[in-house]
Amino acid sequence: MNDPVSTPSVETPWCSRCESPLEPGDLRCAICGQAAPYDQQADRKNVAVKILRCNGCGAAIAYDPKLQAPSCSFCGDVVTVESVEDPMEQTDHYLPFTVTADEARAALRGWLGSRGWFRPSDLSSRAQLTQLKPLWWVAWVFDADAFVSWTADSNHGAGRSAWAPQSGQNNLQFDDILVSASRGLTAREVAAIGPGMNLATKLDRPSGAEERATIEQFDVQRSQARQHVAAAINTIAAQQVQNQFIPGTRFRKVNVAIVLQRLVTRRFSLPAYVLAYRYKNDLYRVVICGQNKRLIIGNSPKSLIKMLAVACIVIVIGLVFLAAIAAGR
Amino acid sequence: MASDIADPVTDQLEISCQSCGAKLVLDANLRSTLCPYCASPSIVTRPPSPNRPSPAFLVGFVVDHEHATDAVKRWVAGSHLFARSDFKAAVPELTRGVYLPAYLYGAVANTSYSASIGENYTETETYTTTDSKGKLVTRTRTVTKTEWRSLYGDHCCYVMDVVVSASRGVTNAALEAVEPFDLRALRRYADSFIAGWLAEEPSRSKQDCFQLAHDESVAKVGRMLEQFMPGDSHSNLQFQTNLSHEVIDLVLLPIWTYAVRYAPDRPPIQILVNGQTGRVGGKVPISATKVTLAVVAVLLIIGVILVLVMAAQR
Numbered sequence: 001m002n003d004p005v006s007t008p009s010v011e012t013p014w015c016s017r018c019e020s021p022l023e024p025g026d027l028r029c030a031i032c033g034q035a036a037p038y039d040q041q042a043d044r045k046n047v048a049v050k051i052l053r054c055n056g057c058g059a060a061i062a063y064d065p066k067l068q069a070p071s072c073s074f075c076g077d078v079v080t081v082e083s084v085e086d087p088m089e090q091t092d093h094y095l096p097f098t099v100t101a102d103e104a105r106a107a108l109r110g111w112l113g114s115r116g117w118f119r120p121s122d123l124s125s126r127a128q129l130t131q132l133k134p135l136w137w138v139a140w141v142f143d144a145d146a147f148v149s150w151t152a153d154s155n156h157g158a159g160r161s162a163w164a165p166q167s168g169q170n171n172l173q174f175d176d177i178l179v180s181a182s183r184g185l186t187a188r189e190v191a192a193i194g195p196g197m198n199l200a201t202k203l204d205r206p207s208g209a210e211e212r213a214t215i216e217q218f219d220v221q222r223s224q225a226r227q228h229v230a231a232a233i234n235t236i237a238a239q240q241v242q243n244q245f246i247p248g249t250r251f252r253k254v255n256v257a258i259v260l261q262r263l264v265t266r267r268f269s270l271p272a273y274v275l276a277y278r279y280k281n282d283l284y285r286v287v288i289c290g291q292n293k294r295l296i297i298g299n300s301p302k303s304l305i306k307m308l309a310v311a312c313i314v315i316v317i318g319l320v321f322l323a324a325i326a327a328g329r
Numbered sequence: 330m331a332s333d334i335a336d337p338v339t340d341q342l343e344i345s346c347q348s349c350g351a352k353l354v355l356d357a358n359l360r361s362t363l364c365p366y367c368a369s370p371s372i373v374t375r376p377p378s379p380n381r382p383s384p385a386f387l388v389g390f391v392v393d394h395e396h397a398t399d400a401v402k403r404w405v406a407g408s409h410l411f412a413r414s415d416f417k418a419a420v421p422e423l424t425r426g427v428y429l430p431a432y433l434y435g436a437v438a439n440t441s442y443s444a445s446i447g448e449n450y451t452e453t454e455t456y457t458t459t460d461s462k463g464k465l466v467t468r469t470r471t472v473t474k475t476e477w478r479s480l481y482g483d484h485c486c487y488v489m490d491v492v493v494s495a496s497r498g499v500t501n502a503a504l505e506a507v508e509p510f511d512l513r514a515l516r517r518y519a520d521s522f523i524a525g526w527l528a529e530e531p532s533r534s535k536q537d538c539f540q541l542a543h544d545e546s547v548a549k550v551g552r553m554l555e556q557f558m559p560g561d562s563h564s565n566l567q568f569q570t571n572l573s574h575e576v577i578d579l580v581l582l583p584i585w586t587y588a589v590r591y592a593p594d595r596p597p598i599q600i601l602v603n604g605q606t607g608r609v610g611g612k613v614p615i616s617a618t619k620v621t622l623a624v625v626a627v628l629l630i631i632g633v634i635l636v637l638v639m640a641a642q643r
Contacts, residue, residue, distance in 0.1 A: 032435065032487045032489070035385055038385075052521050061525070062524050062525020063521065065391055065604070068390075070522065149483060149486070149557075152559050153448065153559045160450050161449060161475075162450065163560070167480055167481070167482030255558075259437065
């Protein structure tokens with residue numbers, strides 16, 4: 001997951017306070033709220049009076065709340081104004097498939113054979129692959145510096161109560177943190193296959209899929225995307241603070257307040273194979289990372305006979321143990 | 330800094346309507362007007378000054394006159410239980426739909442805090458009581474106790490979207506009553522948005538507004554800290570906030586203002602409607618008669634209950 005942060009072009013506007021990049025249409029910085037630089041008109045020295053006129057009929061125009069734009073009440077002409085820019089998110093980069101469909105099939109066979117003792121003995125031989133679909137799923141990848149203030153309860157220094165309050169402030173650096181925007185993959189599946197992505201292989205277009213692939217689209221607008229990313233940063237920061245800085249071994253009520261700087265978010269489409277196989281009459285789903293065939297996650301059947309056998313053995317052992325105790329009294 | 334705050338009467342501006350040529354007199358605190366003869370909207374752009382900067386942003390009207398009036402009627406009719414009856418029956422009069430000047434403030438807040446944090450624990454204690462036969466017996470019970478620990482620390486965050494009124498005609502408390510505005514719909518200011526509407530110039534000094542925004546930000550940090558404290562409970566929360574990297578921008582907010590005249594001997598009540606969300610706010614006049622009657626009724630009920638209890642004990 002190493003992708004050198006591309007140096008912004010000279011034209012890219014940046015927030016002068018938190019040094020995060022501003023996107024086209026941003027009136028204010030989404031992170032710290034500072035107004036975006038704007039080429040204001042040169043300061044007026046005199047009072048100026050004007051009437052805005054309709055380009056169509058020359059009548060004076062007025063702002064109409066129903067249209068949320070200035071319009072002419074005579075000819076109905078609506079004046080085009082700078083609209084609120086909140087576009088749908090679009091993928092910036094695609095990662096190519098480096099695992100072929102055949103390798104994915106072989107990986108599934110290997111995975112079915114390694115499902116532990118409780119798997120049905122004939123799982124590998126009787127499972128029938130019914131679908132193998134290459135999928136580009138969507139995610140945000142961000143880098144940021146964060147100054148985190150935190151409080152929490154932990155068992156460190158606890159007295160009569162099992163908990164003692166803790167507080168602190170630390171710097172955290174986030175590099176190439178992946179936040180799923182996918183509707184098709186679950187959070188558990190993303191957590192399993194996400195680490196296999198090599199962001200350095202990014203391309204401008206989909207590549208490497210042998211069959212007709214599904215290309216997922218972002219289905220949120222920019223403002224919602226920022227909320228998703230901010231929520232993810234909060235969760236990740238709380239987790240990292242708990243793992244690295246809060247003294248103790250047990251924690252609760254971890255609160256964080258974050259001052260973000262240099263938040264750079266990129267939008268990626270990432271490769272995965274979604275497979276479905278049938279065992280007896282049931283369908284099961286497996287997801288394989290499109291860049292690392294060892295990263296597989298899915299569900300598989302359990303052998304009812306084996307589970308019952310183990311349960312019986314446990315019950316028998318328990319009964320024997322109880323009988324031994326009763327005999328000893 | 331207060332020198333460039335114009336007096337609305339003495340600093341009136343005389344302009345010519347560019348449509349019909351009529352002479353119009355514009356109050357110094359207005360940025361736009363309508364010609365009474367030809368209804369043409371004129372927009373005045375004055376040179377910016379420290380206390381009267383050019384607007385940076387604007388939130389456009391979404392709620393029209395009809396919807397705003399309906400909202401006010403519903404609000405007046407369904408107002409407080411103790412509101413005066415003549416107020417509830419009064420017909421709201423539209424004063425105007427106006428773009429109200431306000432400052433949008435943001436800062437980085439560095440706060441040092443201290444508090445007592447309560448951590449609960451349970452103990453089993455022995456107590457003596459009498460059982461059903463009247464004998465003294467010793468029993469145990471589990472009780473929850475609180476261990477209080479001191480906590481000191483620092484908290485750093487961005488404070489964003491603090492809005493304070495820059496108009497002397499609308500107090501900050503009155504504006505807060507109709508907040509929030511959805512600032513995602515913020516637009517960069519353009520004259521075309523205020524065409525046909527009244528737009529006010531700031532009539533409060535930037536310094537006063539800065540102070541208001543500063544106080545509101547500190548209060549906001551205080552509310553954040555209440556949520557930030559660990560433990561099962563906390564007390565004695567004290568904090569000192571230092572605001573830095575402050576930014577303040579002038580924004581025009583859409584407000585419908587109504588006046589409700591409910592009694593000839595009383596001044597009219599100002600009611601505001603958020604021109605974006607339709608939220609209504611204002612101060613409801615309380616009826617002293619209704620309050621007195623309610624107190625008397627409660628006292629009577631208590632008295633009757635006491636009499637009944639005493640009669641039952643005899």
